[in-house]
Amino acid sequence: MDRAEAFSTFSECVAEVLDIDTSEVVPDARWREDLDADSLAVVEITLALNDAFAIKLPDVEPEKLTTVGQAFDLVAALVGVDN
Structure with missing residues (x-):
């Protein structure tokens, strides 16, 4: 798995939990302010x-x-993909 594949999987997980589009899951997005992710999320x-x-x-x-x-x-x- 390369970094792009890992980010794709990561963004799919985040989008599913937050019920948002994967296009909103970008590196600069802030959890609370931009994605409205509370502590339970x-x-x-x-x-x-x-x-x-x-x-x-x-x-x-x-x-x-x-x-x-x-x-x-x-x-x-943790997964071992390079920067």
Whole structure:
């Protein structure tokens, strides 16, 4: 899996949980301000990503991952895809 494929899977998971179009899931999008993701949605997204990538995302302070890109970088590192 390359980075583009990983981001595609990532964005599909996020879009499904938030009931939005995948085109809205861009690296610069902010979770709360742009995507209206509350804390429950973040938990649901985490579970969906764990399943989709067969990983276990660590507990992270929400304020440290404010954008989609920051969260994707964490997932990409766990999956082992290059920047």
